[in-house]
Amino acid sequence: MILKLAYLNLFRNKRRALSTGLAICIGFVGLNLLGAYIYRVKKALDTTSVYSALHGHVKIFKQDSLVQFALKPKKFIFQKNEIDQIEQIFSEFPEIEYTGKNINRAGLLSNGKISHPILFYSFEPTIYARSLTQPDITNWAKDWVLPSQFKNVEIFKNNNDVMSVTPKIADIMSLKYPLNENESLQLAGRSLDGDLNAVNLELGAEHTTGLQFLEDTLVLVPLAKVQELLGTDGAESISVYLKPNTPLAEFKKSLDQKLDGLAFKVDSYNYYDEKINAVYLGTIGFLVVMGAFFVFLIGTAVSLTIVNSLTMGIIERTREIGTLYAVGFKKREVIKLFIYENIILCGLAILVGVVLSFLFASLVNSLDIRFTPPSVTGKIQFRLVWNFTIALTVAAFTLTLTLISSFIVMKNKSKIKLIDLLNDSGA
Amino acid sequence: MQNVVDIKNVFKSYQLGSTEVHALRGLSLQIKKGEFAALIGASGSGKTTLLNLVGCLDNADRGDILIENVHVQDLSEDEKSDLRNQKIGFIFQSFNLIPVLNVYENVEIPLTIRTEVSAEERKAKVLSALKDVGLEEFVHHRPDQLSGGQRQRVAIARALVTEPSLILADEPTANLDSKTAHHIIDLMLELNKKRHMTFFFCTHDEKLMSRVERIVKIKDGVIEQE
Numbered sequence: 001m002i003l004k005l006a007y008l009n010l011f012r013n014k015r016r017a018l019s020t021g022l023a024i025c026i027g028f029v030g031l032n033l034l035g036a037y038i039y040r041v042k043k044a045l046d047t048t049s050v051y052s053a054l055h056g057h058v059k060i061f062k063q064d065s066l067v068q069f070a071l072k073p074k075k076f077i078f079q080k081n082e083i084d085q086i087e088q089i090f091s092e093f094p095e096i097e098y099t100g101k102n103i104n105r106a107g108l109l110s111n112g113k114i115s116h117p118i119l120f121y122s123f124e125p126t127i128y129a130r131s132l133t134q135p136d137i138t139n140w141a142k143d144w145v146l147p148s149q150f151k152n153v154e155i156f157k158n159n160n161d162v163m164s165v166t167p168k169i170a171d172i173m174s175l176k177y178p179l180n181e182n183e184s185l186q187l188a189g190r191s192l193d194g195d196l197n198a199v200n201l202e203l204g205a206e207h208t209t210g211l212q213f214l215e216d217t218l219v220l221v222p223l224a225k226v227q228e229l230l231g232t233d234g235a236e237s238i239s240v241y242l243k244p245n246t247p248l249a250e251f252k253k254s255l256d257q258k259l260d261g262l263a264f265k266v267d268s269y270n271y272y273d274e275k276i277n278a279v280y281l282g283t284i285g286f287l288v289v290m291g292a293f294f295v296f297l298i299g300t301a302v303s304l305t306i307v308n309s310l311t312m313g314i315i316e317r318t319r320e321i322g323t324l325y326a327v328g329f330k331k332r333e334v335i336k337l338f339i340y341e342n343i344i345l346c347g348l349a350i351l352v353g354v355v356l357s358f359l360f361a362s363l364v365n366s367l368d369i370r371f372t373p374p375s376v377t378g379k380i381q382f383r384l385v386w387n388f389t390i391a392l393t394v395a396a397f398t399l400t401l402t403l404i405s406s407f408i409v410m411k412n413k414s415k416i417k418l419i420d421l422l423n424d425s426g427a
Numbered sequence: 428m429q430n431v432v433d434i435k436n437v438f439k440s441y442q443l444g445s446t447e448v449h450a451l452r453g454l455s456l457q458i459k460k461g462e463f464a465a466l467i468g469a470s471g472s473g474k475t476t477l478l479n480l481v482g483c484l485d486n487a488d489r490g491d492i493l494i495e496n497v498h499v500q501d502l503s504e505d506e507k508s509d510l511r512n513q514k515i516g517f518i519f520q521s522f523n524l525i526p527v528l529n530v531y532e533n534v535e536i537p538l539t540i541r542t543e544v545s546a547e548e549r550k551a552k553v554l555s556a557l558k559d560v561g562l563e564e565f566v567h568h569r570p571d572q573l574s575g576g577q578r579q580r581v582a583i584a585r586a587l588v589t590e591p592s593l594i595l596a597d598e599p600t601a602n603l604d605s606k607t608a609h610h611i612i613d614l615m616l617e618l619n620k621k622r623h624m625t626f627f628f629c630t631h632d633e634k635l636m637s638r639v640e641r642i643v644k645i646k647d648g649v650i651e652q653e
Contacts, residue, residue, distance in 0.1 A: 001532070001539035008527035323523040326484060327537040327585065328512020330505050419485040422519075 006340035027302035028353035035390035051131040056239025063265035100127035101235035107189030125156035152205035164205035168215040322421030432458035437490030450476040452648035468645035474629035516586030518596035576607035596628035
């Protein structure tokens with residue numbers, strides 16, 4: 001009966017119930033779409049960090065290599081036998097899909113006319129190909145990778161001398177499009193022994209770092225060529241790529257235990273670790289702060305609407321509340337009645353909000369709106385990825401907010417004496 | 428005969444702005460089981476205050492109030508709610524029906540919080556109460572579809588559906604025309620005889636006063652005469 005009475009009470013003042021429901025619904029849709037946007041950006045960042053930036057899910061370095069490798073590369077590079085030992089450990093983990101070796105160094109890129117200081121990141125063609133063809137890239141970060149990068153996969157497989165430059169570096173060095181494999185470049189740098197060395201490379205591929213501050217700096221060079229330049233068969237780091245749905249924390253814990261048994265000490269980092277991926281943490285941090293700010297704003301607006309609506313409802317029905325007490329209702333039963341009313345209203349608003357947010361997200365995605373986020377190169381699609389878990393979380397948040405708001409109002413109003421409730425004029 | 432209400436030396440005062448009003452000044456009164464008693468008195472004499480104290484809607488400052496030998500002062504708020512639900516029925520001057528509920532549901536309301544009453548039992552009690560007040564044809568009507576007299580009948584049915592020991596009524600005929608008021612009085616008398624229910628009500632209505640078996644007159648917060 002209390003539930004039925006709560007439901008019927010919603011139709012008492014339809015306009016107010018509608019406006020309150022609408023406020024809850026808009027709040028829900030707003031939070032849901034904000035969640036959908038943050039979710040999409042997070043997934044895109046996850047994907048690009050793991051696959052495009054070749055960090056893998058976990059990246060392994062020699063201990064202190066992050067700080068010391070630039071100064072003492074010979075000491076902090078993994079030697080071939082050390083890589084073999086680490087790969088032996090990898091073989092004990094069936095959740096590993098594949099691994100890749102990396103070396104990152106500074107050098108000078110020249111085409112005979114223009115020289116340009118760069119950072120070169122190494123890649124293994126097969127690993128690069130495998131990473132760029134991951135389903136996650138297509139699902140989440142297709143517009144975060146240059147379309148030509150997908151074609152480069154075949155070029156790298158067929159020619160071990162081809163390197164990849166960014167459009168910005170191509171512009172700085174007056175490289176002509178289409179980038180031609182026949183155009184040769186020289187990469188100069190110090191070997192691990194400190195000697196000056198250089199290797200010939202061929203042009204033919206381009207990529208984007210996705211970040212403005214790296215677009216005039218970073219080139220991709222096949223690992224074999226980098227090893228030739230540095231005079232080594234080792235690697236600075238090893239990236240571990242996991243099979244889908246592998247719990248990362250558990251895996252890393254197990255891997256670290258095994259790595260502790262090695263004769264040499266290593267450091268391992270998750271792909272989102274600030275030490276190897278400050279951009280990821282900065283971007284997610286910004287989104288979380290922005291999201292929390294909007295959650296606060298929307299939550300406050302929804303909460304105040306509920307408080308206002310409920311207070312008005314109580315004022316209008318003071319004598320009725322008194323009557324319920326008079327016939328034997330206890331305080332908690334009357335509080336329950338009003339809370340039920342708001343929970344039902346909130347539930348209905350959420351149901352409508354689920355449909356609206358889904359339709360709005362579909363509409364925005366179909367419009368293919370593109371924009372350039374701060375510090376990012378190129379335009380990315382403004383995509384809203386509607387997600388059931390996010391909708392459920394936002395629904396739970398909205399319901400909790402409704403419950404708390406209703407409870408606070410009812411708790412205060414239930415302090416009114418019964419006789420005063422019954423004597424109320426109903427104004 | 429057993430006392431349903433036993434009031435001993437009750438005091439009650441309240442603040443009206445900066446003035447302290449002494450509504451009851453050591454009032455004592457007994458209402459026996461099955462009585463049909465009217466409380467009369469001038470405006471401000473303490474009628475409604477007394478009715479509110481007997482109905483456990485308000486607390487006395489001093490003195491004892493016993494409902495079927497239960498000291499109401501000793502009860503917690505929840506226990507008073509239970510007492511109101513099980514022992515007392517209320518009939519209000521302005522009916523106090525819940526507008527979104529139909530006649531059946533309005534009458535059912537006090538029983539819905541009784542866990543010991545099954546759904547079938549509840550239905551039987553509600554239909555019986557509605558039959559007693561002659562509204563069995565109107566179960567699906569909403570209060571706004573009823574006349575004043577019919578609404579008061581619903582309120583009476585709601586009061587008697589729990590089969591209380593005592594029915595308290597505050598000016599039950601004040602908002603009704605003369606003919607309807609007579610019908611309501613007839614109905615209350617009939618229920619008093621048929622169900623042996625105790626009625627205690629305050630009124631200004633001469634028609635009602637002429638038909639009750641006991642009149643209690645209150646003046647300045649004490650019983651003046653019976």
